[in-house]
Amino acid sequence: IRTFTTKSFHMCPIPNPNNCTPGQDPTESPDRLCEDGQLINSNISRKTHILILATTRSGSSFVGQLFNQHTDVFYLFEPLYHVQYTLIPKMTPSKSTTDRRVMLGASRDLLRSLYDCDLYFMENYIKPQPINHTTDRLFRRGASKALCSPPVCDALGPTDIYLEEGDCVKKCGSLNLTLAMESCKEHVHVAIKTVRVPEVNDLRALVEDPRLNLKVIQLVRDPRGILASR
Template identity: 85%
Template sequence: MQCSWKAVLLLALASIAIQYTAIRTFTAKSFHSCPIPVNCSLSQDADAAERLCDESPTFAYNLSTRKTHVLILATTRSGSSFVGQLFNQHFDVFYLFEPLYHVQYTLIPKLTQSKSTTDRRVMLGASRDLLRSLYDCDLYFLENYIKPQPVNHTTDRLFRRGASKALCSPPVCEALGAVDLHLEEGDCVKKCGTLNLTLATESCREHGHVAIKTVRVPEVSDLRALVEDPRLNLKVIQLVRDPRGILASRSETFRDTYRLWRIWDGTGRKPYNLDVTQLTMVCEDFWNSVSTGLNRPPWLKGKYMLVRYEDLARNPMKKTEEIYDFLGIPMDGNVERWIQNNTRGDRSSSKHKYGTVRNSAATAEKWRFRLSYEIVAFTQRACQQVLAQLGYRAARSEEELKNLSISLVEERDFLPFS
Protein backbone atom coordinates (compact mmCIF):
# COMPACT_ATOMS: atom_id res chain seq x y z
CA MET A 1 0.00 0.00 0.00
CA GLN A 2 2.84 2.31 0.94
CA CYS A 3 4.58 1.52 -2.35
CA SER A 4 1.41 2.23 -4.35
CA TRP A 5 1.02 5.60 -2.61
CA LYS A 6 4.61 6.47 -3.46
CA ALA A 7 4.09 5.51 -7.08
CA VAL A 8 1.03 7.79 -7.38
CA LEU A 9 2.98 10.65 -5.86
CA LEU A 10 5.84 9.95 -8.26
CA LEU A 11 3.46 10.09 -11.22
CA ALA A 12 2.27 13.52 -10.14
CA LEU A 13 5.80 14.78 -9.60
CA ALA A 14 6.94 13.34 -12.93
CA SER A 15 4.10 15.14 -14.72
CA ILE A 16 5.16 18.44 -13.18
CA ALA A 17 8.80 17.68 -13.97
CA ILE A 18 8.01 17.04 -17.63
CA GLN A 19 6.23 20.38 -17.99
CA TYR A 20 9.08 22.16 -16.20
CA THR A 21 11.66 20.39 -18.34
CA ALA A 22 9.91 21.40 -21.55
CA ILE A 23 10.04 25.05 -20.52
CA ARG A 24 13.66 24.88 -19.33
CA THR A 25 14.83 23.12 -22.46
CA PHE A 26 14.01 26.05 -24.70
CA THR A 27 16.08 28.41 -22.57
CA ALA A 28 18.86 26.43 -20.93
CA LYS A 29 18.94 23.39 -23.26
CA SER A 30 19.70 21.26 -20.20
CA PHE A 31 19.40 17.53 -19.76
CA HIS A 32 17.30 16.28 -16.82
CA SER A 33 17.14 12.81 -15.34
CA CYS A 34 14.36 11.36 -13.25
CA PRO A 35 15.02 9.34 -10.08
CA ILE A 36 13.45 5.88 -9.72
CA PRO A 37 12.09 4.66 -6.35
CA VAL A 38 14.28 1.84 -5.12
CA ASN A 39 12.00 0.45 -2.40
CA CYS A 40 8.94 -0.29 -4.55
CA SER A 41 8.07 -3.71 -5.84
CA LEU A 42 7.20 -4.04 -9.52
CA SER A 43 3.55 -3.10 -9.18
CA GLN A 44 1.60 -1.81 -12.15
CA ASP A 45 1.72 1.76 -10.79
CA ALA A 46 5.45 1.56 -10.18
CA ASP A 47 5.97 0.24 -13.72
CA ALA A 48 4.06 3.20 -15.11
CA ALA A 49 6.09 5.61 -13.01
CA GLU A 50 9.33 3.99 -14.12
CA ARG A 51 8.31 4.26 -17.78
CA LEU A 52 7.57 7.95 -17.25
CA CYS A 53 11.02 8.45 -15.76
CA ASP A 54 12.62 6.55 -18.63
CA GLU A 55 10.80 8.68 -21.18
CA SER A 56 11.22 12.10 -19.62
CA PRO A 57 14.97 12.46 -20.36
CA THR A 58 14.27 11.40 -23.95
CA PHE A 59 11.53 14.00 -24.15
CA ALA A 60 13.85 16.71 -22.87
CA TYR A 61 16.65 15.55 -25.15
CA ASN A 62 14.49 15.64 -28.27
CA LEU A 63 13.54 19.23 -27.54
CA SER A 64 17.17 20.23 -27.02
CA THR A 65 18.62 18.83 -30.24
CA ARG A 66 17.73 21.63 -32.61
CA LYS A 67 21.44 22.02 -33.27
CA THR A 68 23.33 19.37 -35.18
CA HIS A 69 26.94 19.15 -34.06
CA VAL A 70 29.28 18.09 -36.86
CA LEU A 71 32.88 16.95 -36.47
CA ILE A 72 35.06 16.54 -39.55
CA LEU A 73 37.63 13.96 -38.47
CA ALA A 74 40.64 14.01 -40.76
CA THR A 75 44.42 14.06 -41.02
CA THR A 76 46.72 16.75 -42.40
CA ARG A 77 46.63 17.21 -46.21
CA SER A 78 43.67 14.90 -46.72
CA GLY A 79 41.34 17.54 -48.18
CA SER A 80 39.89 18.60 -44.83
CA SER A 81 40.03 22.33 -45.60
CA PHE A 82 37.97 21.64 -48.71
CA VAL A 83 35.40 19.64 -46.74
CA GLY A 84 35.31 22.31 -44.06
CA GLN A 85 34.24 24.87 -46.64
CA LEU A 86 31.19 22.76 -47.45
CA PHE A 87 29.97 23.71 -43.97
CA ASN A 88 31.62 27.11 -43.67
CA GLN A 89 29.57 28.40 -46.61
CA HIS A 90 26.21 27.31 -45.17
CA PHE A 91 24.28 30.30 -43.84
CA ASP A 92 23.06 28.44 -40.74
CA VAL A 93 26.29 26.64 -39.75
CA PHE A 94 28.78 28.14 -37.31
CA TYR A 95 32.11 26.71 -38.47
CA LEU A 96 35.43 26.61 -36.61
CA PHE A 97 38.72 25.71 -38.27
CA GLU A 98 41.06 23.61 -36.10
CA PRO A 99 40.34 25.03 -32.63
CA LEU A 100 42.20 22.03 -31.15
CA TYR A 101 45.40 23.62 -32.42
CA HIS A 102 45.36 25.65 -29.22
CA VAL A 103 45.20 22.53 -27.05
CA GLN A 104 48.16 21.02 -28.88
CA TYR A 105 50.16 24.25 -28.83
CA THR A 106 49.59 24.77 -25.10
CA LEU A 107 50.01 21.23 -23.80
CA ILE A 108 52.78 19.71 -25.94
CA PRO A 109 55.61 21.76 -24.36
CA LYS A 110 54.38 20.58 -20.93
CA LEU A 111 54.21 16.91 -21.87
CA THR A 112 57.15 14.58 -22.01
CA GLN A 113 58.73 13.62 -25.31
CA SER A 114 57.97 9.92 -24.77
CA LYS A 115 54.57 10.04 -26.48
CA SER A 116 53.31 7.93 -23.61
CA THR A 117 49.76 6.68 -23.17
CA THR A 118 49.36 9.15 -20.30
CA ASP A 119 50.32 12.08 -22.54
CA ARG A 120 47.88 10.93 -25.18
CA ARG A 121 45.09 10.70 -22.60
CA VAL A 122 45.86 14.21 -21.36
CA MET A 123 45.68 15.60 -24.89
CA LEU A 124 42.50 13.75 -25.78
CA GLY A 125 40.81 14.64 -22.50
CA ALA A 126 41.55 18.34 -22.99
CA SER A 127 40.44 18.13 -26.63
CA ARG A 128 37.12 16.50 -25.71
CA ASP A 129 36.47 19.11 -23.01
CA LEU A 130 37.12 21.91 -25.47
CA LEU A 131 34.95 20.36 -28.19
CA ARG A 132 32.08 19.86 -25.75
CA SER A 133 32.30 23.53 -24.70
CA LEU A 134 32.52 24.81 -28.27
CA TYR A 135 29.50 22.77 -29.35
CA ASP A 136 27.67 24.39 -26.45
CA CYS A 137 28.78 27.78 -27.87
CA ASP A 138 30.99 28.46 -24.86
CA LEU A 139 33.89 30.09 -26.69
CA TYR A 140 35.22 31.51 -23.42
CA PHE A 141 36.58 28.04 -22.67
CA LEU A 142 39.11 28.61 -25.46
CA GLU A 143 40.76 31.28 -23.32
CA ASN A 144 42.34 28.52 -21.23
CA TYR A 145 44.48 27.60 -24.23
CA ILE A 146 45.13 30.92 -26.00
CA LYS A 147 48.50 32.48 -25.18
CA PRO A 148 48.80 35.26 -24.23
CA GLN A 149 45.52 35.12 -22.31
CA PRO A 150 42.75 37.20 -23.92
CA VAL A 151 42.01 40.52 -22.24
CA ASN A 152 38.34 41.44 -21.79
CA HIS A 153 37.51 38.39 -23.94
CA THR A 154 39.31 39.80 -26.99
CA THR A 155 42.28 38.26 -28.78
CA ASP A 156 44.24 38.44 -32.00
CA ARG A 157 45.70 34.95 -31.52
CA LEU A 158 42.89 32.64 -32.61
CA PHE A 159 44.35 30.11 -35.04
CA ARG A 160 43.20 30.64 -38.64
CA ARG A 161 40.30 32.89 -37.66
CA GLY A 162 39.96 34.00 -41.28
CA ALA A 163 39.03 30.45 -42.33
CA SER A 164 35.76 30.69 -40.41
CA LYS A 165 33.17 32.79 -42.20
CA ALA A 166 31.08 33.34 -39.08
CA LEU A 167 34.06 34.98 -37.37
CA CYS A 168 34.53 37.37 -40.29
CA SER A 169 30.90 38.48 -40.58
CA PRO A 170 28.55 40.69 -38.57
CA PRO A 171 27.97 40.80 -35.65
CA VAL A 172 31.45 39.42 -34.90
CA CYS A 173 33.01 41.75 -37.47
CA GLU A 174 31.05 44.88 -38.31
CA ALA A 175 33.85 46.24 -40.51
CA LEU A 176 32.96 43.98 -43.43
CA GLY A 177 30.22 44.72 -45.93
CA ALA A 178 28.61 42.98 -48.89
CA VAL A 179 31.66 43.58 -51.10
CA ASP A 180 33.83 41.63 -48.67
CA LEU A 181 32.04 38.30 -48.91
CA HIS A 182 34.92 36.49 -50.64
CA LEU A 183 37.96 37.80 -48.80
CA GLU A 184 41.21 35.92 -48.47
CA GLU A 185 41.99 34.84 -44.91
CA GLY A 186 44.60 37.50 -44.25
CA ASP A 187 42.38 40.31 -45.51
CA CYS A 188 39.63 39.25 -43.12
CA VAL A 189 41.97 39.41 -40.15
CA LYS A 190 43.32 42.82 -41.19
CA LYS A 191 39.89 44.37 -41.63
CA CYS A 192 38.21 42.82 -38.60
CA GLY A 193 40.98 43.39 -36.05
CA THR A 194 40.87 41.55 -32.74
CA LEU A 195 38.30 38.85 -32.14
CA ASN A 196 35.66 39.53 -29.51
CA LEU A 197 34.81 36.13 -28.02
CA THR A 198 31.58 37.47 -26.53
CA LEU A 199 30.32 38.43 -29.99
CA ALA A 200 31.57 35.12 -31.37
CA THR A 201 29.63 33.25 -28.67
CA GLU A 202 26.47 35.18 -29.52
CA SER A 203 26.93 34.42 -33.22
CA CYS A 204 27.37 30.73 -32.46
CA ARG A 205 24.11 30.67 -30.51
CA GLU A 206 22.27 32.36 -33.35
CA HIS A 207 23.29 29.67 -35.85
CA GLY A 208 21.28 26.48 -36.15
CA HIS A 209 24.27 24.12 -36.28
CA VAL A 210 27.94 23.96 -35.29
CA ALA A 211 30.67 22.30 -37.39
CA ILE A 212 34.29 21.82 -36.36
CA LYS A 213 37.19 20.50 -38.40
CA THR A 214 40.13 18.79 -36.72
CA VAL A 215 43.22 16.84 -37.72
CA ARG A 216 44.28 16.39 -34.09
CA VAL A 217 42.14 13.44 -33.01
CA PRO A 218 43.66 10.15 -34.29
CA GLU A 219 40.64 7.82 -34.22
CA VAL A 220 36.86 7.90 -34.01
CA SER A 221 36.98 5.73 -30.88
CA ASP A 222 38.63 8.68 -29.13
CA LEU A 223 35.33 10.53 -29.57
CA ARG A 224 33.06 7.94 -27.99
CA ALA A 225 32.40 10.00 -24.85
CA LEU A 226 31.22 12.91 -27.01
CA VAL A 227 29.19 10.75 -29.38
CA GLU A 228 27.36 9.19 -26.43
CA ASP A 229 26.86 12.49 -24.59
CA PRO A 230 23.05 13.03 -24.58
CA ARG A 231 23.53 16.79 -24.42
CA LEU A 232 25.08 16.73 -27.89
CA ASN A 233 23.75 15.68 -31.25
CA LEU A 234 27.19 14.83 -32.61
CA LYS A 235 27.70 13.36 -36.06
CA VAL A 236 31.16 12.43 -37.31
CA ILE A 237 32.26 12.80 -40.92
CA GLN A 238 35.47 10.78 -41.21
CA LEU A 239 37.45 11.98 -44.20
CA VAL A 240 40.09 9.65 -45.65
CA ARG A 241 42.44 9.98 -48.58
CA ASP A 242 44.83 7.70 -50.43
CA PRO A 243 47.99 7.67 -48.23
CA ARG A 244 50.09 8.06 -51.37
CA GLY A 245 48.32 11.34 -52.08
CA ILE A 246 48.74 12.47 -48.47
CA LEU A 247 52.47 11.76 -48.56
CA ALA A 248 52.91 13.67 -51.84
CA SER A 249 50.97 16.66 -50.54
CA ARG A 250 52.82 16.78 -47.23
CA SER A 251 56.20 16.51 -48.95
CA GLU A 252 55.34 19.54 -51.04
CA THR A 253 53.72 21.60 -48.28
CA PHE A 254 55.99 20.80 -45.32
CA ARG A 255 59.26 20.84 -47.17
CA ASP A 256 61.57 20.95 -44.14
CA THR A 257 59.75 18.27 -42.17
CA TYR A 258 59.63 15.93 -45.20
CA ARG A 259 63.07 16.86 -46.52
CA LEU A 260 64.36 13.27 -46.47
CA TRP A 261 61.41 12.03 -48.49
CA ARG A 262 62.16 14.70 -51.07
CA ILE A 263 65.81 13.66 -51.13
CA TRP A 264 64.73 10.07 -51.79
CA ASP A 265 62.36 11.24 -54.50
CA GLY A 266 65.06 13.36 -56.17
CA THR A 267 68.05 11.03 -55.91
CA GLY A 268 66.44 7.59 -55.95
CA ARG A 269 68.35 6.68 -52.76
CA LYS A 270 66.41 6.08 -49.56
CA PRO A 271 68.07 7.93 -46.62
CA TYR A 272 69.08 5.56 -43.81
CA ASN A 273 67.50 7.87 -41.19
CA LEU A 274 64.19 8.37 -42.97
CA ASP A 275 61.32 8.71 -40.49
CA VAL A 276 58.88 6.19 -41.93
CA THR A 277 56.40 6.85 -39.10
CA GLN A 278 55.45 10.02 -40.97
CA LEU A 279 53.70 7.61 -43.32
CA THR A 280 52.91 4.53 -41.23
CA MET A 281 51.12 6.44 -38.45
CA VAL A 282 48.65 7.80 -41.01
CA CYS A 283 47.92 4.29 -42.22
CA GLU A 284 47.62 2.86 -38.70
CA ASP A 285 45.24 5.62 -37.59
CA PHE A 286 43.13 5.15 -40.71
CA TRP A 287 43.03 1.39 -40.25
CA ASN A 288 42.03 1.54 -36.58
CA SER A 289 39.47 4.31 -37.00
CA VAL A 290 37.85 3.02 -40.19
CA SER A 291 37.73 -0.51 -38.77
CA THR A 292 35.77 0.83 -35.82
CA GLY A 293 33.36 2.72 -38.09
CA LEU A 294 32.82 -0.11 -40.55
CA ASN A 295 32.22 -2.61 -37.72
CA ARG A 296 29.16 -0.50 -36.86
CA PRO A 297 29.20 -0.50 -33.07
CA PRO A 298 25.84 0.50 -31.53
CA TRP A 299 27.24 3.75 -30.11
CA LEU A 300 27.99 4.99 -33.65
CA LYS A 301 24.57 4.21 -35.13
CA GLY A 302 23.30 7.26 -37.00
CA LYS A 303 26.46 9.12 -36.02
CA TYR A 304 29.15 8.10 -38.51
CA MET A 305 29.81 8.57 -42.20
CA LEU A 306 33.00 7.63 -44.05
CA VAL A 307 33.93 9.89 -46.99
CA ARG A 308 36.81 9.32 -49.40
CA TYR A 309 38.33 12.55 -50.63
CA GLU A 310 38.64 11.11 -54.12
CA ASP A 311 34.85 10.49 -54.35
CA LEU A 312 34.16 14.04 -53.22
CA ALA A 313 36.72 15.48 -55.64
CA ARG A 314 35.31 13.59 -58.64
CA ASN A 315 31.66 14.32 -57.92
CA PRO A 316 31.53 17.14 -55.37
CA MET A 317 27.87 18.12 -55.72
CA LYS A 318 26.52 14.58 -55.44
CA LYS A 319 28.73 13.68 -52.50
CA THR A 320 27.96 16.90 -50.67
CA GLU A 321 24.24 16.25 -51.06
CA GLU A 322 24.78 12.79 -49.54
CA ILE A 323 26.64 14.32 -46.59
CA TYR A 324 23.92 16.86 -45.89
CA ASP A 325 21.27 14.18 -46.25
CA PHE A 326 23.07 12.09 -43.63
CA LEU A 327 23.22 15.08 -41.30
CA GLY A 328 19.56 15.95 -41.83
CA ILE A 329 20.44 19.55 -42.71
CA PRO A 330 19.03 21.17 -45.88
CA MET A 331 21.85 22.15 -48.25
CA ASP A 332 21.49 25.81 -49.17
CA GLY A 333 22.37 27.74 -52.33
CA ASN A 334 25.55 29.21 -50.85
CA VAL A 335 27.11 25.76 -50.64
CA GLU A 336 26.05 24.88 -54.18
CA ARG A 337 27.51 28.11 -55.56
CA TRP A 338 30.75 27.59 -53.67
CA ILE A 339 31.11 24.10 -55.13
CA GLN A 340 30.50 25.39 -58.66
CA ASN A 341 33.04 28.19 -58.23
CA ASN A 342 35.75 26.26 -56.41
CA THR A 343 35.99 22.80 -57.96
CA ARG A 344 36.69 23.74 -61.58
CA GLY A 345 39.44 26.30 -61.21
CA ASP A 346 43.18 26.20 -61.71
CA ARG A 347 45.42 25.81 -58.67
CA SER A 348 47.24 29.02 -59.63
CA SER A 349 44.08 30.98 -58.85
CA SER A 350 44.54 30.21 -55.15
CA LYS A 351 47.00 32.47 -53.32
CA HIS A 352 47.29 30.30 -50.24
CA LYS A 353 48.90 26.87 -49.88
CA TYR A 354 45.80 25.77 -47.97
CA GLY A 355 43.47 27.30 -50.53
CA THR A 356 40.49 25.48 -51.98
CA VAL A 357 40.14 27.04 -55.43
CA ARG A 358 41.19 24.29 -57.83
CA ASN A 359 40.13 21.61 -60.25
CA SER A 360 39.20 19.11 -57.57
CA ALA A 361 39.21 16.00 -59.77
CA ALA A 362 42.66 16.78 -61.20
CA THR A 363 44.05 17.67 -57.77
CA ALA A 364 43.09 14.25 -56.40
CA GLU A 365 45.30 12.59 -59.05
CA LYS A 366 48.35 14.90 -58.98
CA TRP A 367 50.28 12.72 -56.57
CA ARG A 368 50.76 10.18 -59.34
CA PHE A 369 53.20 12.57 -61.04
CA ARG A 370 54.83 13.92 -57.88
CA LEU A 371 56.16 10.71 -56.35
CA SER A 372 58.72 8.34 -57.80
CA TYR A 373 57.50 4.81 -58.41
CA GLU A 374 59.98 3.53 -55.82
CA ILE A 375 58.34 5.64 -53.08
CA VAL A 376 54.87 4.64 -54.32
CA ALA A 377 55.83 0.95 -54.16
CA PHE A 378 57.24 1.43 -50.65
CA THR A 379 54.00 3.13 -49.55
CA GLN A 380 51.92 0.35 -51.06
CA ARG A 381 53.83 -2.26 -49.06
CA ALA A 382 53.75 -0.26 -45.81
CA CYS A 383 50.05 0.56 -46.11
CA GLN A 384 48.79 -2.55 -47.87
CA GLN A 385 46.02 -3.27 -45.34
CA VAL A 386 44.43 0.15 -45.33
CA LEU A 387 44.73 0.59 -49.11
CA ALA A 388 42.68 -2.58 -49.57
CA GLN A 389 40.26 -1.57 -46.81
CA LEU A 390 39.52 1.78 -48.46
CA GLY A 391 39.48 0.56 -52.04
CA TYR A 392 42.74 2.02 -53.36
CA ARG A 393 44.47 -0.09 -56.02
CA ALA A 394 48.22 -0.63 -56.16
CA ALA A 395 50.13 0.65 -59.21
CA ARG A 396 52.12 -2.32 -60.49
CA SER A 397 54.57 -0.37 -62.64
CA GLU A 398 55.82 3.12 -63.45
CA GLU A 399 53.75 3.10 -66.63
CA GLU A 400 50.56 2.15 -64.78
CA LEU A 401 51.21 4.85 -62.18
CA LYS A 402 51.44 7.62 -64.79
CA ASN A 403 48.57 6.38 -66.97
CA LEU A 404 45.52 8.34 -65.76
CA SER A 405 43.20 6.21 -67.87
CA ILE A 406 43.85 3.47 -65.32
CA SER A 407 41.96 4.30 -62.13
CA LEU A 408 43.61 3.51 -58.82
CA VAL A 409 40.36 4.12 -56.93
CA GLU A 410 37.83 1.29 -56.82
CA GLU A 411 34.13 2.04 -57.03
CA ARG A 412 32.92 1.59 -53.47
CA ASP A 413 29.78 2.63 -51.62
CA PHE A 414 30.57 3.50 -48.03
CA LEU A 415 27.02 4.00 -46.82
CA PRO A 416 26.39 5.93 -43.60
CA PHE A 417 25.70 3.82 -40.52
CA SER A 418 22.07 4.58 -39.78
Protein backbone atom coordinates in the same frame (compact mmCIF):
# COMPACT_ATOMS: atom_id res chain seq x y z
CA ILE B 1 30.47 2.62 -30.21
CA ARG B 2 27.31 4.25 -31.56
CA THR B 3 29.22 6.73 -33.68
CA PHE B 4 27.26 6.83 -36.90
CA THR B 5 23.66 6.68 -35.75
CA THR B 6 20.65 8.31 -37.33
CA LYS B 7 18.87 8.48 -33.98
CA SER B 8 19.58 11.19 -31.44
CA PHE B 9 20.39 10.10 -27.90
CA HIS B 10 17.76 10.33 -25.18
CA MET B 11 17.59 9.76 -21.45
CA CYS B 12 14.90 8.22 -19.26
CA PRO B 13 13.41 11.02 -17.12
CA ILE B 14 12.85 8.70 -14.13
CA PRO B 15 13.22 4.96 -13.53
CA ASN B 16 9.79 3.89 -14.73
CA PRO B 17 8.79 0.59 -16.38
CA ASN B 18 6.74 2.54 -18.93
CA ASN B 19 9.85 4.32 -20.17
CA CYS B 20 12.14 1.38 -20.76
CA THR B 21 12.44 -1.83 -22.69
CA PRO B 22 10.09 -4.61 -21.48
CA GLY B 23 11.69 -7.21 -19.26
CA GLN B 24 14.27 -4.86 -17.74
CA ASP B 25 14.30 -3.78 -14.11
CA PRO B 26 14.06 0.04 -14.04
CA THR B 27 15.75 0.18 -10.64
CA GLU B 28 18.98 -1.37 -11.90
CA SER B 29 20.40 1.78 -13.50
CA PRO B 30 18.27 4.94 -13.30
CA ASP B 31 20.67 6.92 -15.47
CA ARG B 32 21.00 4.45 -18.32
CA LEU B 33 19.93 5.25 -21.85
CA CYS B 34 16.66 3.72 -23.05
CA GLU B 35 15.59 2.84 -26.54
CA ASP B 36 11.79 2.55 -26.29
CA GLY B 37 8.87 4.24 -24.62
CA GLN B 38 8.34 7.81 -23.47
CA LEU B 39 11.64 9.68 -23.58
CA ILE B 40 12.98 13.10 -22.74
CA ASN B 41 15.25 14.70 -25.30
CA SER B 42 18.27 16.13 -23.51
CA ASN B 43 19.43 18.24 -26.45
CA ILE B 44 16.62 20.77 -26.06
CA SER B 45 17.86 23.17 -28.74
CA ARG B 46 18.20 20.38 -31.33
CA LYS B 47 21.32 21.99 -32.73
CA THR B 48 23.23 19.65 -34.97
CA HIS B 49 26.84 19.32 -33.86
CA ILE B 50 29.09 18.30 -36.74
CA LEU B 51 32.66 17.06 -36.40
CA ILE B 52 34.76 16.74 -39.56
CA LEU B 53 37.48 14.28 -38.65
CA ALA B 54 40.47 13.38 -40.81
CA THR B 55 44.22 13.10 -41.06
CA THR B 56 46.18 15.82 -42.81
CA ARG B 57 45.94 16.17 -46.60
CA SER B 58 42.64 14.29 -46.73
CA GLY B 59 40.32 17.03 -47.93
CA SER B 60 38.97 18.11 -44.54
CA SER B 61 39.57 21.81 -45.21
CA PHE B 62 37.57 21.58 -48.45
CA VAL B 63 34.69 19.74 -46.77
CA GLY B 64 34.79 22.20 -43.90
CA GLN B 65 34.40 25.09 -46.31
CA LEU B 66 31.26 23.51 -47.73
CA PHE B 67 29.70 23.81 -44.29
CA ASN B 68 31.30 27.21 -43.74
CA GLN B 69 29.45 28.70 -46.72
CA HIS B 70 26.04 27.75 -45.30
CA THR B 71 24.38 30.63 -43.46
CA ASP B 72 22.93 28.33 -40.78
CA VAL B 73 26.31 26.89 -39.77
CA PHE B 74 28.77 28.32 -37.26
CA TYR B 75 32.10 26.87 -38.39
CA LEU B 76 35.42 26.65 -36.55
CA PHE B 77 38.70 25.65 -38.17
CA GLU B 78 41.06 23.51 -36.05
CA PRO B 79 40.33 24.89 -32.56
CA LEU B 80 42.26 21.96 -31.06
CA TYR B 81 45.43 23.56 -32.41
CA HIS B 82 45.49 25.70 -29.28
CA VAL B 83 45.29 22.64 -27.00
CA GLN B 84 48.16 21.00 -28.85
CA TYR B 85 50.25 24.17 -28.92
CA THR B 86 49.81 24.72 -25.17
CA LEU B 87 50.18 21.18 -23.83
CA ILE B 88 52.83 19.55 -26.03
CA PRO B 89 55.73 21.64 -24.63
CA LYS B 90 54.74 20.47 -21.13
CA MET B 91 54.79 16.78 -22.02
CA THR B 92 57.61 14.34 -21.44
CA PRO B 93 59.79 13.43 -24.46
CA SER B 94 58.47 9.85 -24.32
CA LYS B 95 54.84 11.05 -24.62
CA SER B 96 53.57 8.63 -22.00
CA THR B 97 50.05 7.25 -21.67
CA THR B 98 49.36 9.85 -19.00
CA ASP B 99 50.35 12.65 -21.37
CA ARG B 100 48.07 11.27 -24.05
CA ARG B 101 45.15 11.11 -21.60
CA VAL B 102 45.73 14.72 -20.59
CA MET B 103 45.73 15.82 -24.24
CA LEU B 104 42.66 13.74 -25.04
CA GLY B 105 40.74 14.98 -22.01
CA ALA B 106 41.53 18.60 -22.78
CA SER B 107 40.51 18.16 -26.42
CA ARG B 108 37.20 16.54 -25.55
CA ASP B 109 36.40 19.19 -22.95
CA LEU B 110 37.10 21.96 -25.43
CA LEU B 111 34.99 20.37 -28.17
CA ARG B 112 32.11 19.90 -25.73
CA SER B 113 32.31 23.55 -24.67
CA LEU B 114 32.52 24.84 -28.24
CA TYR B 115 29.47 22.83 -29.28
CA ASP B 116 27.70 24.57 -26.40
CA CYS B 117 28.94 27.92 -27.81
CA ASP B 118 31.15 28.49 -24.76
CA LEU B 119 34.11 30.12 -26.50
CA TYR B 120 35.44 31.48 -23.21
CA PHE B 121 36.68 27.97 -22.42
CA MET B 122 39.16 28.29 -25.27
CA GLU B 123 40.88 31.14 -23.45
CA ASN B 124 42.60 28.52 -21.28
CA TYR B 125 44.69 27.54 -24.30
CA ILE B 126 45.13 30.75 -26.31
CA LYS B 127 48.54 32.32 -25.74
CA PRO B 128 48.94 35.08 -24.76
CA GLN B 129 45.85 35.03 -22.58
CA PRO B 130 42.97 37.07 -24.05
CA ILE B 131 42.24 40.37 -22.31
CA ASN B 132 38.58 41.22 -21.69
CA HIS B 133 37.65 38.22 -23.86
CA THR B 134 39.43 39.77 -26.84
CA THR B 135 42.27 38.18 -28.81
CA ASP B 136 44.12 38.44 -32.10
CA ARG B 137 45.68 34.98 -31.75
CA LEU B 138 42.86 32.64 -32.72
CA PHE B 139 44.32 30.12 -35.16
CA ARG B 140 43.09 30.66 -38.74
CA ARG B 141 40.23 32.91 -37.70
CA GLY B 142 39.76 33.98 -41.32
CA ALA B 143 38.76 30.43 -42.28
CA SER B 144 35.47 30.93 -40.42
CA LYS B 145 32.88 33.00 -42.24
CA ALA B 146 30.90 33.55 -39.04
CA LEU B 147 33.92 35.13 -37.35
CA CYS B 148 34.37 37.54 -40.26
CA SER B 149 30.75 38.68 -40.45
CA PRO B 150 28.40 40.80 -38.31
CA PRO B 151 27.88 40.88 -35.38
CA VAL B 152 31.43 39.62 -34.81
CA CYS B 153 32.92 41.97 -37.42
CA ASP B 154 31.22 45.17 -38.57
CA ALA B 155 34.18 46.47 -40.58
CA LEU B 156 33.24 44.66 -43.80
CA GLY B 157 31.10 46.15 -46.54
CA PRO B 158 28.88 44.69 -49.31
CA THR B 159 31.92 44.28 -51.58
CA ASP B 160 33.68 42.01 -49.09
CA ILE B 161 31.63 38.91 -49.87
CA TYR B 162 34.59 36.93 -51.19
CA LEU B 163 37.11 37.94 -48.57
CA GLU B 164 40.53 36.33 -48.43
CA GLU B 165 41.43 34.71 -45.12
CA GLY B 166 44.22 37.18 -44.36
CA ASP B 167 42.07 40.19 -45.24
CA CYS B 168 39.51 39.19 -42.62
CA VAL B 169 42.08 39.48 -39.85
CA LYS B 170 43.38 42.80 -41.19
CA LYS B 171 39.98 44.44 -41.58
CA CYS B 172 38.17 42.99 -38.58
CA GLY B 173 40.94 43.44 -36.03
CA SER B 174 40.93 41.57 -32.73
CA LEU B 175 38.29 38.92 -32.14
CA ASN B 176 35.71 39.63 -29.46
CA LEU B 177 34.85 36.20 -28.06
CA THR B 178 31.66 37.51 -26.46
CA LEU B 179 30.31 38.56 -29.85
CA ALA B 180 31.50 35.27 -31.32
CA MET B 181 29.52 33.38 -28.68
CA GLU B 182 26.40 35.37 -29.50
CA SER B 183 26.86 34.59 -33.17
CA CYS B 184 27.30 30.89 -32.40
CA LYS B 185 24.05 30.80 -30.42
CA GLU B 186 22.17 32.43 -33.30
CA HIS B 187 23.22 29.73 -35.75
CA VAL B 188 21.25 26.51 -36.14
CA HIS B 189 24.26 24.20 -36.41
CA VAL B 190 27.87 24.12 -35.21
CA ALA B 191 30.58 22.48 -37.33
CA ILE B 192 34.18 21.89 -36.29
CA LYS B 193 37.00 20.59 -38.45
CA THR B 194 40.03 18.89 -36.91
CA VAL B 195 42.96 16.65 -37.80
CA ARG B 196 44.04 16.48 -34.15
CA VAL B 197 41.99 13.52 -32.93
CA PRO B 198 44.15 10.42 -33.58
CA GLU B 199 41.44 7.76 -33.17
CA VAL B 200 37.68 7.63 -33.66
CA ASN B 201 37.45 5.68 -30.41
CA ASP B 202 38.64 8.81 -28.60
CA LEU B 203 35.30 10.43 -29.39
CA ARG B 204 33.19 7.89 -27.54
CA ALA B 205 32.47 10.19 -24.59
CA LEU B 206 31.22 12.91 -26.95
CA VAL B 207 29.19 10.57 -29.13
CA GLU B 208 27.38 9.11 -26.12
CA ASP B 209 26.81 12.48 -24.45
CA PRO B 210 23.00 12.95 -24.50
CA ARG B 211 23.44 16.73 -24.41
CA LEU B 212 24.92 16.65 -27.91
CA ASN B 213 23.44 15.79 -31.27
CA LEU B 214 26.82 14.85 -32.69
CA LYS B 215 27.31 13.77 -36.28
CA VAL B 216 30.81 12.63 -37.24
CA ILE B 217 32.11 12.90 -40.79
CA GLN B 218 35.30 10.87 -41.07
CA LEU B 219 37.34 11.40 -44.21
CA VAL B 220 39.66 8.63 -45.38
CA ARG B 221 42.16 8.96 -48.22
CA ASP B 222 44.53 6.54 -49.87
CA PRO B 223 47.89 7.15 -48.12
CA ARG B 224 49.61 7.20 -51.51
CA GLY B 225 47.54 10.25 -52.38
CA ILE B 226 48.44 11.88 -49.07
CA LEU B 227 52.16 11.45 -49.77
CA ALA B 228 51.80 12.65 -53.36
CA SER B 229 50.00 15.83 -52.25
CA ARG B 230 52.90 17.07 -50.13
